[in-house]
Amino acid sequence: MTVIIDDATVRQTIDMSTAIEQLRSAYLSFAQGDIVEAARVNIPLPTGFLRLMAASWPSCGLAGYKEFHRCNGQVRYTYHLIDQESGENLAMIDANHLTALRTGACGGLAADVLARKDARKLGVIGSGSEARTQIEAIRAVRPIESVVIFSPRVERRESLASELRAEGIEARTADEPTAAVADADIIAVATNTGTRGPAFAGNWLTRPGVHVNSIGSTLPSQREIDEHTWSAVDRIVIDTALLLHESGDAIAADKAGFLDRERIALLGDVVAGVGRARADSERTLYKSVGSPLQDLALAAFVYRALEGRSESLAFLADYHQVAVMAS
Known part of the structure; x- marks a missing residue:
């Protein structure tokens, strides 16, 4: 049966x-x-x-x-x-x-082992179901006090912010992606940019100790974060080694010479004891294609x-x- x-x-x-x-x-x-x-x-x-x-x-x-x-x-x-x-x-x-749940939960797990314990501000690029589960998961592991959301479609980002406020969360929208991430302790990039190009740039990472989750770009043709993001962080964690050959983000970073494998660890190894980067001032990236x-x-x-x-x-x-x- x-x-x-x-x-x-x-x-x-x-x-x-x-x-x-x-x-x-x-x-x-x-x-x-x-x-x-x-x-x-x-x-x-x-x-x-x-x-x-x-x-x-x-x-x-x-x-x-x-x-x-x-x-x-x-x-x-x-x-x-x-x-x-x-x-x-x-x-x-x-x-x-x-x-959707497992993608969000893995983002929450990564944030739990990588983000600063005192992280309270969340910046979000994206407004679909994956963005929602990222927010839910990160809130489950960190005491998030405020969320700032950017999405190209005004009505979608406003709708998500309204939903969060109805749950008692301080949430607002931004007209530009840089404004959504400028003060964030944790950044969730959860988009459907596909072949249209990256939705996040490494030069936006100006604050020390920020952690980034990126869960889009699961095919070689897709892009979500630019090449410079990989070199703008001190530590990179991926959910599967296959990501380096499957994600258009990783492929582009490798071609540009920004993919330093010495700074890359598997999520399983980190969960098993590698832990967070050496100092709270270090920037970290979790990149996922699902496994x-x-x-x-x-x-x-x-x-x-x-x-x-x-x-x-x-x-x-x-x-x-x-x-x-x-x-």
């Missing part, structure tokens, strides 16, 4: 703080060699792409993969969870919210939290039964 878990059930089962701690545990396991990730598979389609991301967690007895595809501008995500011993297909999980272990960690938690509670599940179906997933 394969359990089918819809998006609404995922949202009810795991919150941001839980996701951050699940990813902390997963990255510790990864640093100890207990999680194996496969290289990401990207297949072009006439109207978009198909991507597969697989990982195995032997000590948990689980493996799985996320499939997501974009066709004519529409993106859908599904996670397939497998029992490694029996080979049983345990679950098919709508991974729409799961994907299979992130999806597996949260999918495993959701499945086990619901295991034995069929009344909480949206659907139950035999493996060969067709079911419609929420998009």
